[in-house]
Amino acid sequence: MSGSPFEAILFDLDGVLVDSELQANTVWVGLLAEHGLDIDLPTFMANAVGGTHAVLFEWLRREYGWTRPDTFIPEMDARLYEAFGSTQAIEGAARTLDLLWAAGLPFAVASNSQRGRLKRKLEASGLAPLVGEHAYDPAHVGGRGKPAPDLYAHAAAQLGADIARCLVIEDSVTGLSAGVAAGATAWGLLAGGHVHPDNAAQLTRAGAGRILRTHEELQGALELDRRLLRQPHS
Template sequence: MPTTYPTPKLVIFDCDGVLVDSETLSNQVLADNLARYGLHLSLADCMDLFVGGTMAEVRQKAIARGADLPADWVAEVYEETYARLRQGVSLVPGVSDLLALLQERGIAFCVASNGSEDKMRITLGQNGLWELFHPHAMFSAHTLKTGKPDPDLFLAAACHFDVQARDCLVVEDSENGAIAAARAGMRCLGFDPHGKGLRLTRHNAEHITTMAQVPHLIGL
């Protein structure tokens, strides 16, 4: 007998690494920047340490590992990151088809990110998605002053759409995002296209490697 999967009333997407393939670009900028301040990390180490965190948390972790960062470092690294992203960032393969299917089936969706709206304007804007999410389906830690792994971003999205947590689905690529989904009481698909998703599945996320898997897993 085939498995029956629940269809959510709201799908909540992370942005970087889920909607847009920006994590590698952003973390290479970060690794290059930190090297100038005495902390030498490989791209892989940088991503393991920092993906899914706020930049304030990144700063604290970097200082704890020996980086000598100036007081205005967060603004500096944002400027360098935005400049790199403006050069071009692609959508994650399959995202456009998935969003079109959700629209066709009348299922609400939104983005909830630890990143800023300015960053999402750059990454989503150059791919034609800014107007799809902004302003009524966009939840930023910078705006709401709360970030993952706290569940507040996800709960704010559910409240905005008048949907119960049990009827939400989160699509995340970071451990902080998976933790936030678990704390919010929401089902989570953990997107890890090149690995086994262990940092996600240990927080009850279901591992996926492509966006093409999502429709089946939500009963569409």
């Protein structure tokens, strides 16, 4: 796209395109309580948002001495699958993707979600047709999820873009750190229902070049409406 400082836009999913963090973490807290570990939702979310399940289980073991029973993952999988069937797109997310398509600026989703959950959330939110095949999870990079840079580097490569000329859009320190480590420009987008008052400062310290609050702000920052108007007409 002529005049754009970016070759591609790389989105996190949860809390950036879909409002699923509260859904997921409520399931976790409820199931943990059934298995003998009571954690309040804000504490759990402060440690869980943006991370992989492996990292989360290690935190639970280290901080609480809790080890998951054999039945935990199957139970969690079933409950999350049910919960994610009602996942909603964040206000303005579909328009952002529509405008990117129309302006000819490639984009992808790079998420720490397990592949089946990633697909479920995209389909339930109505964003799957817009994202198409460019939805990537840690299994695409040997399980090396965020904060490792591999997932964002892989997404950029699949789009044929130079990661140094990509923009990463994130809502968590874990994810934003991955984008920065990969060599991309990274902006924080705090448009989800789980936003904490300290999030903006945390993302800025992690290297966010800008903090945005809505998809409308993101569209304006990327000048998507203006760029679309400048596209040649057939």
